[in-house]
Amino acid sequence: MKIFQQEIGLRERRRGFHLITTEVINALPQVVEIKTGMCQIFIQHTSASLCINENADPTVRQDFEMYFNKAVPEGDPDYLHDDEGPDDMPAHLKAALLGSSVSIPIRNGRLALGTWQGIYLCEHRNYGHRRSIIITAWVNKSIQ
Amino acid sequence: MKIFQQEIGLRERRRGFHLITTEVINALPQVVEIKTGMCQIFIQHTSASLCINENADPTVRQDFEMYFNKAVPEGDPDYLHDDEGPDDMPAHLKAALLGSSVSIPIRNGRLALGTWQGIYLCEHRNYGHRRSIIITAWVNKSIQ
Amino acid sequence: MKIFQQEIGLRERRRGFHLITTEVINALPQVVEIKTGMCQIFIQHTSASLCINENADPTVRQDFEMYFNKAVPEGDPDYLHDDEGPDDMPAHLKAALLGSSVSIPIRNGRLALGTWQGIYLCEHRNYGHRRSIIITAWVNKSIQ
Numbered sequence: 050m051k052i053f054q055q056e057i058g059l060r061e062r063r064r065g066f067h068l069i070t071t072e073v074i075n076a077l078p079q080v081v082e083i084k085t086g087m088c089q090i091f092i093q094h095t096s097a098s099l100c101i102n103e104n105a106d107p108t109v110r111q112d113f114e115m116y117f118n119k120a121v122p123e124g125d126p127d128y129l130h131d132d133e134g135p136d137d138m139p140a141h142l143k144a145a146l147l148g149s150s151v152s153i154p155i156r157n158g159r160l161a162l163g164t165w166q167g168i169y170l171c172e173h174r175n176y177g178h179r180r181s182i183i184i185t186a187w188v189n190k191s192i193q
Numbered sequence: 194m195k196i197f198q199q200e201i202g203l204r205e206r207r208r209g210f211h212l213i214t215t216e217v218i219n220a221l222p223q224v225v226e227i228k229t230g231m232c233q234i235f236i237q238h239t240s241a242s243l244c245i246n247e248n249a250d251p252t253v254r255q256d257f258e259m260y261f262n263k264a265v266p267e268g269d270p271d272y273l274h275d276d277e278g279p280d281d282m283p284a285h286l287k288a289a290l291l292g293s294s295v296s297i298p299i300r301n302g303r304l305a306l307g308t309w310q311g312i313y314l315c316e317h318r319n320y321g322h323r324r325s326i327i328i329t330a331w332v333n334k335s336i337q
Numbered sequence: 338m339k340i341f342q343q344e345i346g347l348r349e350r351r352r353g354f355h356l357i358t359t360e361v362i363n364a365l366p367q368v369v370e371i372k373t374g375m376c377q378i379f380i381q382h383t384s385a386s387l388c389i390n391e392n393a394d395p396t397v398r399q400d401f402e403m404y405f406n407k408a409v410p411e412g413d414p415d416y417l418h419d420d421e422g423p424d425d426m427p428a429h430l431k432a433a434l435l436g437s438s439v440s441i442p443i444r445n446g447r448l449a450l451g452t453w454q455g456i457y458l459c460e461h462r463n464y465g466h467r468r469s470i471i472i473t474a475w476v477n478k479s480i481q
Contacts, residue, residue, distance in 0.1 A: 093451030
């Protein structure tokens with residue numbers, strides 16, 4: 050059994066939900082020789098997050114942005130932490146609701162995502178940044 | 194160290210939250226010989242999800258269904274994606290809030306769930322489907 | 338490759354969000370010899386949870402408590418499960434929204450948290466308890 054690990058920088062994206070499945074797969078070319086294992090993707094930030102959802106219709110990702118803006122409103126006068134503007138505290142809360150990592154089985158030499166599943170980068174700041182993610186895979190080379 | 198992996202189909206369930214702990218444990222009989230490790234359960238869908246919560250009182254699972262229906266309402270006129278009906282986009286959002294996998298340590302040869310913890314299948318569609326999950330365990334056979 | 342595992346009890350804390358990064362790191366001294374791997378922290382409870390967020394400004398953690406109290410209100414007459422008081426069912430729901438585990442890559446011999454990331458214990462009960470967590474790390478001793 051082996052562990053592979055790769056840190057990559059995702060280019061800056063506008064606020065919203067973005068498919069990054071291909072970028073993740075391309076970062077781990079070794080996975081193609083692998084039969085069975087697990088892949089984890091971790092984001093090193095507290096105002097952006099990762100999740101898995103629908104990979105086809107772009108309006109799903111627009112609805113995610115709309116929903117999370119309603120569920121975690123800006124401008125709540127009860128926020129104490131707003132140093133970096135009205136999107137600051139909501140970005141932290143959205144990141145906690147969605148999570149800082151996703152883990153996906155590797156099966157038959159590929160990420161075992163369902164037909165409609167893709168990996169989302171969730172950018173919660175108005176002015177995103179380059180975002181650093183770490184991809185780690187632990188694997189057998191034979192089927193067990 | 195070894196990786197075990199098993200894909201299983203969960204029979205169709207009605208919309209709501211359902212305990213599947215026993216089905217997961219039965220799918221990995223090898224775990225009983227194991228001392229220390231980790232088990233991940235991944236669902237290959239974007240309108241159903243997995244989480245860990247209270248395993249005893251069925252009203253907890255009814256309250257989950259009630260709460261998530263209020264927190265992610267159907268019929269919001271701002272949804273753009275509604276091809277498959279009013280439960281379509283809310284199902285995607287609930288799945289993202291709850292997550293597509295759970296990971297549980299293996300300790301002393303069994304899943305180290307707390308006394309009150311069980312694994313929930315969260316079915317967010319009115320008409321559920323057979324749902325495919327992948328169970329992966331990576332383990333030592335000796336205590337370290 | 339090796340798996341390390343440690344169960345620790347976190348002392349009782351008041352309801353709210355608490356940084357436990359140092360306690361987690363201190364529980365796994367072996368990690369310092371490690372080059373590459375993964376660390377998972379799992380909480381064995383259904384009314385407390387774990388997440389990763391901002392590690393510097395304490396008002397962020399106060400805003401988390403404020404937000405989650407609004408997002409998951411106490412006293413909803415639709416709750417069926419309230420045996421242990423008004424904070425009972427909301428605690429279960431908050432725990433499911435935030436999750437029962439976090440997973441963090443190990444890179445260059447340390448937890449690869451971003452500059453601003455810390456591990457939160459999220460105590461959702463009015464009268465918290467000693468909380469049991471299991472820390473599991475699986476690692477290579479050489480860089481791959």
